[in-house]
Amino acid sequence: xxxxxxxxxxxxxxxxxxxxxxxxxxxxxxxxxxxxxxxxxxxxxxxxxxxxxxxxxxxxxxxxxxxxxxxxxx
Numbered sequence: 568x569x570x571x572x573x574x575x576x577x578x579x580x581x582x583x584x585x586x587x588x589x590x591x592x593x594x595x596x597x598x599x600x601x602x603x604x605x606x607x608x609x610x611x612x613x614x615x616x617x618x619x620x621x622x623x624x625x626x627x628x629x630x631x632x633x634x635x636x637x638x639x640x641x
Contacts (some may be wrong), residue, residue, distance in 0.1 A: 569595050 571593045624632045631641035 573591040573593070575589040575591055580587050584605045622634075622636075624634070
């Protein structure tokens with residue numbers, strides 16, 4: 568499906584206290600100079616790497632928090 572989404576920025580809406588981000592969605596169109604249509608180029612690092620995101624303690628035991636912290640910091 569040919570869809571283009573354009574960010575219109577934050578707008579104040581009636582009966583909503585905080586600004587809301589608005590988008591314009593166009594079907595069957597493309598914007599050639601739009602950053603949404605450009606594919607990002609990724610560079611491969613010279614040495615292997617790994618990313619570890621923070622773990623959350625899902626158990627009901629707060630003493631298990633050290634396990635989640637240990638996995639992230641290792």
